[in-house]
Amino acid sequence: MSVEWYLVVSALVFSIGAGGILVRRNPLVILLCLELMLNAGNLALVAFARAHGNQDGQIFALIVMVVAACEVAIGLGLIVAIYRRKLPIDVDELRELQG
């Protein structure tokens, strides 16, 4: 399989994730769609690492996984905090910062 195929799959997953972030309103699902986009980026990184025969891209993908795990921990902490304050779990309702 040529590397292009993997990159096309990665682009497809990235677009699906981006559309999901725009469509969904539950912050939990938005975080999941963010994971989708990060994973699409990971797939592209690993595909490029394979194309070049160099493992640096795999290290990059590993670090992206670490950052994604941190983002999940903070995001879920925020959602739990929102839930504890009895606020609606809906990004359209949470607009205190909109001014």
Added chain:
Amino acid sequence: MAEVFFFLASIGALAGAIGTVTLRNPFYTVLALVCHLLSLAALFLLLRAEFLAAAQVIVYAGAVMVLYLFVVAYVGGGEDPIRAAGSPGLRWASALFAGALFVELAIAVLGTGLSALGEEGAGFFPGFGTPAEIGRLLLTEFLLAFEIASVLLLVAAVGAVVLARRRTGLEDAREISVADLLRAGDRSGLPGGEAGTMLEAEGPPNR
């Protein structure tokens, strides 16, 4: 043979992605993402990234998704299926944007001048992508990134605990401070008014 596995894994990955976006129940959404992540691990294996595939299954599909499931169960998202975006016009615009993004990325990938992308990939040595090689790289060439990642994980863990700790608001007098803990853990140290709350259910605040 690799083609068969590639198409199976990419169909699984795309189905998982579409399920993540379209399923109404957050619980099923998380399960669809698990399916997506497992398929992605298969794609990683096809790309000779053995250690990454294992880490994907263990860390992502295992640990992170369990965290998601716990939060979905805690918040109770399964009871009321969430709605899609308010107006149908906005939904169509979002779908249009996603399609335009894909066309753009596909043009960038397929119209690139990088001729190496059309091939199987460069030659690789026998240990390519194995835990030994990745570990060697992490501890020699990328030591700084490795250490920064560890500090980042520590900060994120502390931040998550601080964010999700038990409180109802900043102005709430029931918030437990360090001074309360120093007061020998006696029950009278806490102001009243927590009857029937989780604060009471937990017992004396001598954690």
